[in-house]
Amino acid sequence: MQLASRTYEADSIASVQELYHSNGWTDGLPIVPPTEDAVRACLERVMMTPDQLIGIEPVRELPITAEKLAINAVMAGCLPMHFPVVVTAWMAMMREEFLMHGATASTGGCAVLVVINGPIREEIGALGSFNALGNSDRGTAVIGRAIRLCLINLMDVRPGAIDRSTLGHPGKYSYCVAEDEDDLAWTTLAEQRGLPREASAVTVMAAGAPRQIMNEWTTKPEEILETFAAEMRANLRHYSIHPGNYALIIPKQLREHLQAAKWSKSDIAAFIHERARIHRREWADVGKGNVVRDRGDSVYPAMQSADQLLVIGAGGPAGGFGAVIPPWLGDKSYAVTLPIGACVDCEPPPSVKGSVR
Amino acid sequence: MTTNFVSAAELMAKVLGMPGYDFAIIDHPVSSATDAGLRERAIAALKQGSAMLLR
Structure with a gap:
């Protein structure tokens, strides 16, 4: 599997960090070096080629490829098992009704809330219990961070550049929660939004703190x-x-x-x-x-x-x-729910008016 | 464009392949401006817009 991105040589972990920080490629925290092996492992997990098109950002017509997502996911600390959530979240964010440019550039300073449903929660150890909106587990921490690093590096959503947030909020480092389905007598969020309970799913929402x-x-x-x-x-x-x-x-x-x-x-x-x-x-x-x-x-x-x-x-x-x-700004941006693992070339699941977006 | 968003507008013009795209610039903010302040901004925008169109 041939990757297209430029490679860099660094002789120590410290020099890697300085390389990334000095180029503005981080959120201010240390990153995991995105080695070719680690990036390939993410791509293999989702059975995607490096140039697989995840979508085209509508305002700037920027193509987003699987390789670029994988690089940023590794940087955020993702293991291959986390990557399907990152990919699906990005596919959801690129849906027109999410209004990604507005939601990520606005002075309102919202973050992308990612909600995980289905069996993948157990696979990645994201169970939505103690400290659910904080540092509850590795999976939600790195998935939420991957979303932000992708925005920074693929969309130039940097403070003072595309990101014009007046204040922002701590969720802009990572904002991901798994629903506690093990102890849930109710329908899950994904079920509410039209998907079967046995499907793993991601919901994204442009959200305040x-x-x-x-x-x-x-x-x-x-x-x-x-x-x-x-x-x-x-x-x-x-x-x-x-x-x-x-x-x-x-x-x-x-x-x-x-x-x-x-x-x-x-x-x-x-x-x-x-x-x-x-x-x-x-x-x-x-x-x-x-x-x-x-x-x-x-x-x-x-x-x-x-x-x-x-x-x-x-x-x-x-x-x-x-x-x-x-919400960030009312009906300017709608939450989007997508199943994880669906064919990326297939039509999106049918929408239920006012429910599944 | 208000003064506080000039750099954002310039950046967007650049990433959209139109560096140097011209736009009228008015004082920031608009939302709390008085009626007189809004009138001043409208006149300023009109003058700048006219100058661009009649260049």
């Missing part, structure tokens, strides 16, 4: 979910009024209360859709009175429809915590 909530003082679904909805209302007031894909991360303790009451993910989404909305006049309460004008009575829901809510079971077993992950 997680906003953590806590409610340990009730077992009633309505009260638990009201806390999530309140955080979403706060986001509508303090950040953006645009409706779009929000994600809820629901760990085991709160999940058990909801499941004991026989609430499904669809029930949760319907409740949240009804409760997570504000009147435009509320903007005056948070210093944004200038844009209320004569539309104070207009109602703004967090989502256009209930199925825009991504409900994800993940997190450690104890603690009445949860998280709301808001």
